[in-house]
Amino acid sequence: MFKILTMNAIAHAGIDVLIRRGCTVGPALDRPEGLLLRSADLHEVQFPQELLAIARAGAGTNNIPLERCTEEGIAVFNAPGANAEAVKEQEMAALVMSSRDVLGSIAWVRSIADQGEKIPALVEKGKSAFAGPELLGKTLGVIGLGATGAQVANAALAIGMEVVGYDPFLSVDGAWMLAKEIRRADQLDEIFEQSDYISLNIPYTEDTHHMLDEAAFARMKNGVRILNESRAEVVDDRAITRALESGKVAKYVTDFPNEAILKAPNVIAMPHLGACTPESEDRCAVMAANELYDYLLNGNIKNSVNLPNVALSRMGVCRLCVIHRNVPRMITRILDFISEKNINVEHMINKPRGEYAYTIVDLAEKIGEDTAAGIRSMPNVLRVRVI
Numbered sequence: 001m002f003k004i005l006t007m008n009a010i011a012h013a014g015i016d017v018l019i020r021r022g023c024t025v026g027p028a029l030d031r032p033e034g035l036l037l038r039s040a041d042l043h044e045v046q047f048p049q050e051l052l053a054i055a056r057a058g059a060g061t062n063n064i065p066l067e068r069c070t071e072e073g074i075a076v077f078n079a080p081g082a083n084a085e086a087v088k089e090q091e092m093a094a095l096v097m098s099s100r101d102v103l104g105s106i107a108w109v110r111s112i113a114d115q116g117e118k119i120p121a122l123v124e125k126g127k128s129a130f131a132g133p134e135l136l137g138k139t140l141g142v143i144g145l146g147a148t149g150a151q152v153a154n155a156a157l158a159i160g161m162e163v164v165g166y167d168p169f170l171s172v173d174g175a176w177m178l179a180k181e182i183r184r185a186d187q188l189d190e191i192f193e194q195s196d197y198i199s200l201n202i203p204y205t206e207d208t209h210h211m212l213d214e215a216a217f218a219r220m221k222n223g224v225r226i227l228n229e230s231r232a233e234v235v236d237d238r239a240i241t242r243a244l245e246s247g248k249v250a251k252y253v254t255d256f257p258n259e260a261i262l263k264a265p266n267v268i269a270m271p272h273l274g275a276c277t278p279e280s281e282d283r284c285a286v287m288a289a290n291e292l293y294d295y296l297l298n299g300n301i302k303n304s305v306n307l308p309n310v311a312l313s314r315m316g317v318c319r320l321c322v323i324h325r326n327v328p329r330m331i332t333r334i335l336d337f338i339s340e341k342n343i344n345v346e347h348m349i350n351k352p353r354g355e356y357a358y359t360i361v362d363l364a365e366k367i368g369e370d371t372a373a374g375i376r377s378m379p380n381v382l383r384v385r386v387i
Contacts, residue, residue, distance in 0.1 A: 002296045005032035007040035010057055011278075014285025021293055034292045036285075039063055047072060052385070053295050055288035058275060059083060060231065061305050062204060070306045070356055073323045073383020077291040077303050081147030082283040083275035087229050088151040090255070090274045091199060095135055095156070097268055098197065098225040098251040105130035136160040141195030143188070143211075145170050148229065149201035150177040157181055166191050192219040197227065204231035212236060217243040223250040229274050232256035240264070299360055299387055307358050308351035316346035316362040319387040320372075325380040326357040334359060334375055341371055356382075 001022035006015070014036070018025050025036070035042075035054040041063045042054070054064060055077040069076050097103060108130070112122050140156045142149050145167035153163045157179050165178070166185040185191050188211075191198060198220070202208050212226070213236040226249055228235055235252075237260040243249040244266050254261060257269035275284070287303070294300045299321035300311040307323065320338075324330050331350050338345060344364035351358055367386060376384040 002034060002293075003029045003032040004034040004036050004292065005029045007035060007037035007042075008057075010036055010038070011281040011285035013282040014057060014287075014289040017286055017289040018293060023293070033296055036288060036292060037063075038284075047074060052383075053077065053292055055079075055292040057082075057281070057284040057288040060203065062231065066306045070323075071382065075295055075301060075304050075323075076306045077288060077295070077301075078305055079284040079287040079291075080303055082287045083277075083280040084147035084151050086277040086280035087148045087201075087274040088155055089277075090270075091148075091152050091227055091229055092155055092159075094227045094253040094268070095140070095197060095225075098227065098253050099135060100132035101130040103268060135197075137162065138196040139164060139194055141166070141185070141191035141198045143167075143191060143198065143200050144202035144230070145174055145178065146201065147174075147177075149199070150174060152199050152201060153182050154179050161197075164191060164194055188216070189219055192216055193221070195224060196221060197225045199227045200230040200234055202230050202234065204233050208234050210234070210236040210239075212240065214239045214242075217248055220248065222248055225249070225251045226253070228252070228254040228256065232258055232261070237261060237264075297387070299385060301358060306353075307356060308353035310349055310351045310358050310360060312347060312349045312360045312362070314362065316364050318363045318366045320359075320361040320363060320367065320375070321383075321385040321387060322359045322361075322375060322381060323383040324357055324359065324378075325382070326352040326355055327380050330357065330380060331359060333378060334361070337374055337378075338363065338367075338371070341367070343367060343371075 004018055004023050004025045006025060006027050015025050031048045031050040033050055033052045038057050043065050051074055053075045057079055059078055059080050061076060061078050064076055066076055112119055115122055137160060139162040142153045142163060142165040145165045153165050157163045164183040164185050166188055211234050217239055240249060240252055241260060241264040244252060244264050251266050253268040255270050255272050255274050261267055261269060291302050299319055301307055301309050302311060322334060345361055346364050347362040349360050372384050372386050375381060
């Protein structure tokens with residue numbers, strides 16, 4: 001069947017999906033058709049000509065050179081929402097830790113372990129140093145209302161918080177996930193001005209780079225608490241360090257530590273722990289494996305980060321899959337070429353995504369390499385597969 005190279009330790013649940021379907025899966029395979037990975041950095045990796053698809057068992061794809069993959073006709077998949085429950089649970093813990101100095105109190109209690117009979121009195125005397133506000137009635141601003149952000153918003157609402165959410169790209173499906181009591185912000189400024197706590201649940205892109213900068217902190221309430229489950233680069237390290245030092249930000253809880261943040265005061269930093277549950281790793285691996293297999297076997301695309309989502313039920317005898325640039329008359333040229341070969345088209349679909357597009361054509365008879373090569377030689381065609 002297909003050869004799938006694993007570039008990280010992948011949950012057995014995902015590997016089993018592929019093995020049961022006849023795939024060869026492992027960390028030492030030559031000329032694989034698919035890659036299955038988590039955090040392995042592919043930016044300096046040269047891909048073999050046989051590589052058709054990369055699937056990441058997780059949501060973020062900063063470790064994958066998306067533009068190069070697209071130009072080489074390689075579909076890239078992720079597993080959105082598969083780790084949402086795990087991240088949501090950590091964010092709920094982060095809300096409490098950002099309010100009360102739970103970690104500091106635990107460390108302090110351990111530091112008085114040698115005080116014997118004095119411990120109860122010392123505890124009563126010292127506990128006030130670690131006190132903090134309740135979450136009940138406070139306002140949580142959620143930036144990004146995808147699978148994780150929606151769960152965080154709903155969970156915060158359930159414990160009595162007021163919740164306002166911001167997501168200019170909120171999908172219909174995403175909107176259905178949200179409780180009706182969650183207020184929608186039309187501008188980021190509404191989140192900054194109204195929130196006692198701010199939760200970041202957005203992908204890192206050029207547009208979200210340093211979304212929280214000096215100007216953003218200036219518009220926030222004094223003593224605001226920030227939770228970052230996005231990426232380190234969404235927050236300007238220098239700006240938040242100054243905000244922490246001044247007290248503008250009371251606490252910063254992040255899953256993405258670096259040297260600058262670890263030197264700043266009032267920071268709780270965790271080692272990218274949000275999705276690290278066995279259940280989350282299983283769900284991510286299974287989702288990625290299913291996406292990868294369906295693409296390799298049928299050419300269907302679901303949850304791609306560089307190509308349009310396209311699915312078509314199989315009809316006819318042969319399937320032609322073409323990744324190409326989104327330019328005028330491209331589909332016409334492909335269909336005219338097929339018609340000149342006197343081959344009937346049973347079914348087809350085409351969808352664009354920005355500068356690129358993907359076309360599936362089901363044909364009434366098998367086509368030879370000469371036909372595939374003819375389409376492959378057309379200008380603006382990036383990859384041709386015959387299934």
